[in-house]
Amino acid sequence: MNRRKFLKIAGTSTVVLAASATVGIAAMSSGPAANMPWHIAGSNYSEPRMRALSWAILAPNPHNRQPWLVKMQDNLSMTISIDTAKVLPETDPFNRQILIGIGGFCELLTLAAAEDGYELVFDWFPQGVADEHHILDKRPIANVQFKQGASLDPLFKQVLKRRSYKEKFTDQPITQPSLEKLKLAQQSGAIINTDNSSVGVEHLRKLTVKAMEIELATERTYHESTRLLRIGTDEVKTQPDGIDLDGRKFMILRLLGLFSHKSAFDMQSSAYHQTVSEITSKLHSTQGYLWISTIDNSRQSQIEAGRNYLRANLKATEIGIKMHPLSQGLQEFAEMNTIFQELHQTLGINNTGRIQMLARLGHGDEIEASPRWPAEKCITV
Numbered sequence: 001m002n003r004r005k006f007l008k009i010a011g012t013s014t015v016v017l018a019a020s021a022t023v024g025i026a027a028m029s030s031g032p033a034a035n036m037p038w039h040i041a042g043s044n045y046s047e048p049r050m051r052a053l054s055w056a057i058l059a060p061n062p063h064n065r066q067p068w069l070v071k072m073q074d075n076l077s078m079t080i081s082i083d084t085a086k087v088l089p090e091t092d093p094f095n096r097q098i099l100i101g102i103g104g105f106c107e108l109l110t111l112a113a114a115e116d117g118y119e120l121v122f123d124w125f126p127q128g129v130a131d132e133h134h135i136l137d138k139r140p141i142a143n144v145q146f147k148q149g150a151s152l153d154p155l156f157k158q159v160l161k162r163r164s165y166k167e168k169f170t171d172q173p174i175t176q177p178s179l180e181k182l183k184l185a186q187q188s189g190a191i192i193n194t195d196n197s198s199v200g201v202e203h204l205r206k207l208t209v210k211a212m213e214i215e216l217a218t219e220r221t222y223h224e225s226t227r228l229l230r231i232g233t234d235e236v237k238t239q240p241d242g243i244d245l246d247g248r249k250f251m252i253l254r255l256l257g258l259f260s261h262k263s264a265f266d267m268q269s270s271a272y273h274q275t276v277s278e279i280t281s282k283l284h285s286t287q288g289y290l291w292i293s294t295i296d297n298s299r300q301s302q303i304e305a306g307r308n309y310l311r312a313n314l315k316a317t318e319i320g321i322k323m324h325p326l327s328q329g330l331q332e333f334a335e336m337n338t339i340f341q342e343l344h345q346t347l348g349i350n351n352t353g354r355i356q357m358l359a360r361l362g363h364g365d366e367i368e369a370s371p372r373w374p375a376e377k378c379i380t381v
Contacts, residue, residue, distance in 0.1 A: 034233075034240040034371035038160060045375075048116050048146060049078055054375040055112035059310055060164050060325065061101030062088060063228055064370050066241050068105050069380045076118075076146040080106065082136055083378075086241075090224040091215065091331050095136040096302055100356060102141055103306020108159065114150035121145040124300060132297045141303075155185065158317040163369065165322035167282065169362025174288035178319055182290060185315035189294070189304025190356065192312050193347070196288035203346060208360065209283050211329030211339045216276050218335050219267065226264045230371075240371030283326070288361035290316075290323065291347060297354040305356030316361070325359045 037057060045051045053070060061067060067086040071079045080102065087098050110120045123143040130136050179194040186192040195201065215221045228242035232251025236244045253259035263271040292308050294301035309325075316323045329339045349355055 033237045034244075034246070035369050037372040037374055038369045041160070042112065042115075048113065048118055049076065050375060051116060052109050052112040052118070052146075053078075053378070055159060056105050056109035057372055057375050057378065058159060058162070058369075059101070059104040059108045060162075060313060061104065062092060062097040062327070063225065063243060064241050065098070065101070065228075066373055066378070067098050068102060068378050070378050071380050073143075078144050079140045080142045080144060081138060081140050081380075084136070084138060087135070088224060089135075090221045090333065091328075093332055094132055094134065096132065096297070096332070096356070097327055099136065099141070099299060099302045100306035100309065103303040104310035105306075106142065106144075106303065107307035107310040109144070111153050111156040111159070113146060114152055115156060117148060117150055118146040119148070119150040121147055124303065129299045132299060132302075155311060155314040155318065158314040160369075162313055162317045163322070163367055164313075165324045165362075165364055165367060167364055167367060169282075169285040169287055169322065169360075169364050171285075172287070172363040174321065174361050174363075178321060179288065179290075181319050182312055182315050182321070185308070185311040187304075187308055187311060189301065190308040191293050192290065192308060193293060194288065194290050194361075196361075201286065201288060204289050204358075205284060205286055207329055207339060207343055207346065208286075208326045208358070209280050211326070211336065211343075212280055212283060213276070214335050214339065215328045215331070216279070217267075218333070221331075221333060221335075222267065223265060226261070229261060229264055231259065231261065231264075236371050240373055244371050246368070246371070283360065286360040286362055290357075290359045290361055291355050292357040293347070293349055293353055293355050296352055297356075301354070302356060309357045309359075312359075320363070322362055322364050323359045325357060327358065330355055330358060 037054065041054045041058060042051050045054055049072060057066065065086040065088070067083050069081045069083045073079060082098060082102060087095055092098055106122065113120050125141065126143050127139040129139060174196045176196065179196055182194055183192050195204070225243060230236045230239055230242050230244045231254045233246055233248065234251060236246045250259065259271055263269045266272060290312060292305045292312070294305055313323050329336065329343045344355060347355060
């Protein structure tokens with residue numbers, strides 16, 4: 001090792017040690033707080049609705065906003081609605097993605113309730129719903145009745161292992177038999193599609209990279225994400241939602257002023273350009289794609305897409321495939337329109353149909369679960 005490199009490493013180590021002394025080892029330790037809901041799901045509750053709810057909150061959802069609200073009713077029932085303070089107006093102007101997240105939540109609620117012997121009966125949109133061209137409001141998404149008698153679903157075994165994998169994939173290919181197994185997760189209401197062909201993968205890589213670049217280069221959509229950054233373990237513990245940059249490294253960088261909310265917000269900063277480069281480089285490692293389409297873009301179809309996405313994610317976990325949702329090219333803001341149209345043409349979706357979800361597939365190392373608020377946090381009166 002040459003002297004210049006040694007001094008650089010030694011200097012960095014000194015800075016890190018100094019920061020450790022300043023903030024304290026206890027404060028820098030990740031600890032279980034933000035991930036506690038993953039460790040106690042189903043175990044801290046005897047009431048069947050709360051038990052099911054403690055699992056359902058682990059569902060994937062846009063920007064980890066966790067937009068579900070639940071009101072407990074009489075006779076083992078509940079009402080599910082959307083927390084309108086947790087929508088994404090710039091990247092999801094009609095709340096389509098938020099509703100897909102609610103669909104995943106409802107599917108996981110169903111799987112969890114079945115483990116305790118309950119079937120769920122959903123009364124969707126009991127007070128009506130805004131159509132797909134308008135924003136959602138506080139009207140209920142569903143009334144849910146817990147009834148005795150249910151069939152177990154083997155996919156439930158994968159809930160605690162499920163992740164949205166945002167890292168670089170290895171070079172291990174996705175096989176056709178694996179793609180066929182993924183399709184077995186499909187339920188009525190949406191269609192699970194896959195592709196691992198070299199031509200298809202290369203074309204979708206280009207489109208998804210371009211879509212990501214557009215979202216990151218459009219000021220209002222990029223800033224919507226940066227406002228949701230949780231930088232460092234302390235911030236993640238305090239607010240376990242949004243986009244978590246967990247761990248001591250990020251906290252040290254923030255405390256030393258080397259990476260902050262301000263620098264991330266600045267689209268002329270080196271932090272911004274490094275972020276764009278790192279994100280897009282990961283997309284180039286994709287080995288296959290999965291997308292979920294529906295025959296129309298109704299609110300019910302969006303719910304069913306979310307339910308099917310959750311099932312596909314669990315099935316991928318079961319067979320050892322990592323999945324990372326890439327919704328940028330499906331977003332309905334003006335700058336994305338060309339990519340939106342090209343994705344639908346490329347994937348053979350006609351004028352009435354809709355791609356609701358797109359995800360990249362690959363293999364990689366195990367990662368930590370995303371933080372969650374405790375189940376009690378989503379209870380409303």
